[in-house]
Amino acid sequence: GQQVMQIPQYQHVQEGEDFTTYCNSSTTLSNIQWYKQRPGGHPVFLIQLVKSGEVKKQKRLTFQFGEAKKNSSLHITATQTTDVGTYFCAALTAGYGQNFVFGPGTRLSVLP
């Protein structure tokens, strides 16, 4: 089946430093989504990317979909303690009846 990988598994940063997590798929994707899960909470949808090379920004967060639609990245500029949590990508391959496959997540810790 489809595999979705994320790196790194864990990232510890000092507040104010930048952070990037990468999502890679073994197959070409039609859509990719990003979610954030705060400690003890549930995943919350952040964004969806559908076009090759697409870049979307949400304040300090920048999301990018690779040209080949096999990878994606999430970059946070100048991290804050409120950014703490686990970031998941979820990948969808083309085809009827397909569901999003979640990556294992990147756990971000921000030291004040």
Place this chain on the structure above:
Amino acid sequence: SQTIHQWPATLVQPVGSPLSLECTVEGTSNPNLYWYRQAAGRGLQLLFYSVGIGQISSEVPQNLSASRPQDRQFILSSKKLLLSDSGFYLCAWSVYSYNEQFFGPGTRLTVL
């Protein structure tokens, strides 16, 4: 606005006991419904999804089952729990399979 409810929030059950977790959605009709399991510090594993009443698809063979007796009600069950069933169970809904998913608050299940 749409709301998703899950109960109970936490549950401690002995091995071999039955299980019933309930999820209900308000404010939308004919949603896609999903059950996920998240082991401690891990990603989300899709267990079941449903595109309509009485329609259940299983992603992972195991001792769990799901039912959708009403349009906005999704139930996860087991006749006999195993230690390996411990985890964080999340219910989610979406309009279509390629749309964003909205997660409930989850149920933390500990099997002793």
